[in-house]
Amino acid sequence: MEFTHPVRRRARRIREVLAAAVVPPMWRSGVLIPAFWWDGHPNFGDAMTPWLLPRYGVVPLHRRVAEARLIGVGSILEFVPHDYSGAVWGSGLMEERTHPLTAARFLAVRGHHTRDLVGAPADTPLGDPGILVARHLPRPRLRWEVGVVPHGHHRGNAELARLVARGGARVRVINVHQGAAAAVREIASCSVIFSSSLHGLVTADSYGIPATWTLLDPPLGGGDFKFRDYESAATPGRSRYLEFDDRLTADDVVRLGRRADADIIASLGDGLAEAIDRLRATAGELGRYPLGLLHMRADRDVRRSP
CATH class of the missing domain: 3.40.50.2000 (Glycogen Phosphorylase B;)
Known part of the structure; x- marks a missing residue:
């Protein structure tokens, strides 16, 4: 069965949600957010979004870009439409081409070149979340x-x-x-x-x-x-x-x-971690973990009904 088969995708989503249950930050004030990261083939770098975010009290629920309120780790910003208005956390471009995202809320982007090419504010924190x-x-x-x-x-x-x-x-x-x-x-x-x-x-x-x-x-x-x-x-x-x-x-x-340089890496890491705190303030109302899963599932079912 291929990695992208719906059954395997669903199994990954279940494992990600269950794995978050043993991460202490989720016990106190864990929240849920529809998010996009590349899930087309197995790759540890792409898997960092669902592995890292629960350690900061956030469970990302994989969604299509059109349904996402957060764009995660990886060279994936070309997939994001120009009118996207959600949050971006440490993402980057694949190609060195202009891709303006003027409505996005930039918590962080991967580097100076991505920041310039997507039109993020000059004070946007930098760094790949893998740091x-x-x-x-x-x-x-x-x-x-x-x-x-x-x-x-x-x-x-x-x-x-x-x-x-x-x-x-x-x-x-x-x-x-x-x-x-x-x-x-x-x-x-x-x-x-x-x-x-x-x-x-x-x-x-x-x-x-x-x-x-x-x-x-x-x-x-x-x-x-x-x-x-x-x-x-x-x-x-x-x-x-x-x-x-x-x-x-x-x-x-x-x-x-x-x-x-260890000091530079530490500073970039601090900026990426602090950016997650801003996510709660910029992403609007977020569902609580785990009960919010039921509400989000019901909401998806309503939107998909004829």
């Missing part, structure tokens, strides 16, 4: 020297496979198709990260792990834009891009890995 993961998952013991985090499209890249094979047991390939917490733990168990996945880089920065990023075949939509956008906020004025060729070794990755 927050280290605040909620303690770093495990180190198990591997090098963590390689290929984008899902790059898992079969032959040159990358040769680098991994030459590195032997010291190198771990992290599967981005697993859940958010599992992938984050594996990344955090490495001394250095080499990534063609943006959230491999973001997770490394959250834990203060030296990292580099690269571009591989097949090319990704938007090229390097999302990396440049993120680094405009996380490592302003410098890039950790490492051009890939078949001579690259695990030793090179270790030698060339660089940390983001």
